[in-house]
Amino acid sequence: MKPLTLTLKEPPSQRVELSALIPDRLSGMRRSAIAAIRLQCGNRKVKVGDLFSLSGGDASQLQLRGDLGKFDGIGAAMAAGVITVRGRVGHQLGAAMRGGRIMVHGDAGDWLGANMHGGRIEVRGCAGNQVGGGLPGDAHGMDGGTILIAGNAGMRVGDRMRRGIVVVKGDTGDYCGARMLAGTIVVFGNAGDFAGAGMRRGTVILIRKPERLPASFNYCGILKMQFLRILFHHLTREYPNLPELRGRGPLCDRYCGDLATGGKGELMILRASYPY
């Protein structure tokens, strides 16, 4: 059976909450029933069929096409299946996601993978602020799963994240890994200023040293961190399109911090490959 494909007819005038359309909820539903689902669009309700033309039938392989920059909450709380988006997406993509996989061939808005619990998100373009962060009112940010961003990401990547892995192949804004509780962030481009500010635990791995680190990080020297071998082995196995990791680690400049909040976190600036 062909994947269920929703092609946007024309961009809506107001923002649309699309969290109702997740594979685990749609599987088993007829196309007509899916077309009749009512979505919140600004202060009114609209039917899926009014916004999208539907084709295919396999809801476990949901495909969304068009400029979805005004569509928020795509894949939110999904637990299984695959969502592939060809185009831009709005905010809170994969928020509170528990499992499954989301692939975006375009840019994503703010709060990508906010409070995510599991699964995988891959964005081929850039992402906004607060990737993997916690929404206002949440005790913490993502606590599981993996986010891979091929382009740049905005400010506060992994803000208050508790577990999981975020990989940004491009640059990030300031305060990357700020207030982290745990988890791992890898940045291949330039991280903005004050990476790791206020982090309690967790690991921020950078290829290049940021211009300004928080003053409350102490230098531990050039060290071989065997953990990097396991992490990179996992990442290169799961994401073959990560050639940046080849020949990297375990040698790095290690900074521990944020000493203002316990100092159990770490910033690692990777050095060139070193045997064993």
Add this chain to the structure above:
Amino acid sequence: MKINGVEIDNTFAEAFPMKATRLIITAMSYKWAYRAANSLTGFASSIIGCGCEAGIEYEINERHTPDGRPGISVLIFATSTRQLAEQVLKRVGQSVMTTATAACYSGLHTADRIPLGKSLRFFGDGYQISKLVDGTRYWRVPVMHGEFMCEESTGVTDAIGGGNFLVFAKSSRHGLAACEKAVKAMKKVRGAVTPFPGGVVGSGSKVGSKYKFMNTSTNHLYCPTLKGRVPDSALSEKVGSVLEIVIDGLDKDAITEAMRTGIEVTCSFGPRRGIYRISAGHYGGKLGPHHFHLHKILK
């Protein structure tokens, strides 16, 4: 039955249920991985006095270890999961963690698990860090050489201990020449180890003793120096040494394969090179539920 002129007794090896785990030890080089593995499997020949039986299973290429470094697979056997957990903690803590650059991972992924890093992390005195990668939790314990990496737990499985065969030789020199080659060939069998020093037992035991404080004692029927002393000696006049190879395995197939390989290599020496007979140790079949009949294995 005879193979290459070597007589094969129509008897069986009697083996017992055990619990086992597999650990993967990695280090900077094979040299240091072996140092950790040899230390961990040292003093682990017999459950009678060592608390567990353990042996090196095989070398692992760096492409197939969790951290991409040279690795050694080790099997550890004990009579219960509790005893296994106790021995694993002591041995990994004292032998692997203390070996410079060494790390320890689970090599068995079963639902039944015993702690590894879960308990050893406390050595970190609060500075330890845990990392969850691909659903597996690792502990990073800061130590003087850098960081000791250890997986949270390791799997436990039902296993079999005590597969064996006896080699009747002209002398210890003749017996060891054959046994060394046999043990080397048996190392290629996955899931089985020979826990005794060099894989060979020089002083096999029997159950019981004339002394009340001893549970086991020398197997006098197979001692060449007692041939003229005990009336029911199992040795002919020309046998000057009996060596035993004990095999512990994760399943019956692994032990069967290891025994077949070992006996065939031993028999290839033949009587002209001092190997006369092959037998096996048992307790009348009443103690261990697993019986490995030599004639069936070699059929």
